[in-house]
Amino acid sequence: KGTTREQRALKYLKEHARQGDPDSVLETFDEFCRTQEWAMNAAEEKGDILDEIVRELQPTTCLELGTYCGYSAVRIARNLSPSARLITIEVNPDYAAVAREVVKLAGLQDKIEVINLDSADVIRELKTKYDVTKLDLVFLDHWKYLYIRDIKLIEEEKLLKKGSVVFADNVIIPGAPGYLEYIRGSKNYKSTFYSVHFEYMDDMKDGVEKSVYIGDE
Numbered sequence: 001k002g003t004t005r006e007q008r009a010l011k012y013l014k015e016h017a018r019q020g021d022p023d024s025v026l027e028t029f030d031e032f033c034r035t036q037e038w039a040m041n042a043a044e045e046k047g048d049i050l051d052e053i054v055r056e057l058q059p060t061t062c063l064e065l066g067t068y069c070g071y072s073a074v075r076i077a078r079n080l081s082p083s084a085r086l087i088t089i090e091v092n093p094d095y096a097a098v099a100r101e102v103v104k105l106a107g108l109q110d111k112i113e114v115i116n117l118d119s120a121d122v123i124r125e126l127k128t129k130y131d132v133t134k135l136d137l138v139f140l141d142h143w144k145y146l147y148i149r150d151i152k153l154i155e156e157e158k159l160l161k162k163g164s165v166v167f168a169d170n171v172i173i174p175g176a177p178g179y180l181e182y183i184r185g186s187k188n189y190k191s192t193f194y195s196v197h198f199e200y201m202d203d204m205k206d207g208v209e210k211s212v213y214i215g216d217e
């Protein structure tokens with residue numbers, strides 16, 4: 001076919017979603033994944049929990065690790081207050097390119113910054129280069145072995161404050177070895193596990209973990 005699944009998804013969105021309407025982009029993306037091709041979006045059930053977190057927390061500065069095609073970036077940003085913003089990091093250049101188009105299609109390019117670099121390198125520069133003081137919301141949705149590396153780096157950089165929320169996808173499938181043990185064993189977090197369906201598969205279960213930072217600033 002010469003095209004990638006992500007490019008085919010973008011083409012479908014451009015043909016079927018309403019420009020500038022985040023809800024339409026998300027609905028259309030879910031429709032694509034249910035009728036044409038599966039993709040690893042934090043879909044309906046996981047997305048509903050993410051919506052709830054954003055609405056309750058009203059975060060000013062959000063960080064997402066693992067943009068993929070931008071589904072959860074759009075999902076988060078559509079509920080952000082006018083001055084709030086989301087920095088989302090995607091190491092794969094092809095995914096980042098598609099994500100930038102999806103963000104534009106949703107009309108959220110002023111709220112979302114897609115960075116095509118390695119997450120650790122960006123985390124180390126958030127304060128100096130990206131003008132970040134504290135992170136109110138962190139969404140971990142990149143490669144599972146990097147969850148623990150990156151959360152430790154975020155703590156080292158003192159980027160969390162009391163009440164900051166760290167939300168992790170896929171803690172059951174593919175699983176986040178070591179992360180769950182670390183975060184649940186840490187006195188600095190209060191964690192809650194949610195059993196949810198695996199994206200677009202009504203007969204498979206995954207899990208997401210919401211951890212509220214209660215540690216020292």
Ligand SMILES: O=c1[nH]cnc2c(O)c(F)c(-c3ccc(F)cc3)cc12
Pocket residue numbers: 040041042066141142143144169170173174199
């Ligand atoms: O690599 C990933 N990064 C971020 N999120 C993922 C995800 O939600 C998945 F379901 C999966 C996944 C893909 C194929 C499977 F068979 C199972 C899980 C992978 C990722």
Ligand SMILES: [Mg+2]
Pocket residue numbers: 040041042141169170
């Ligand atoms: Mg995921």
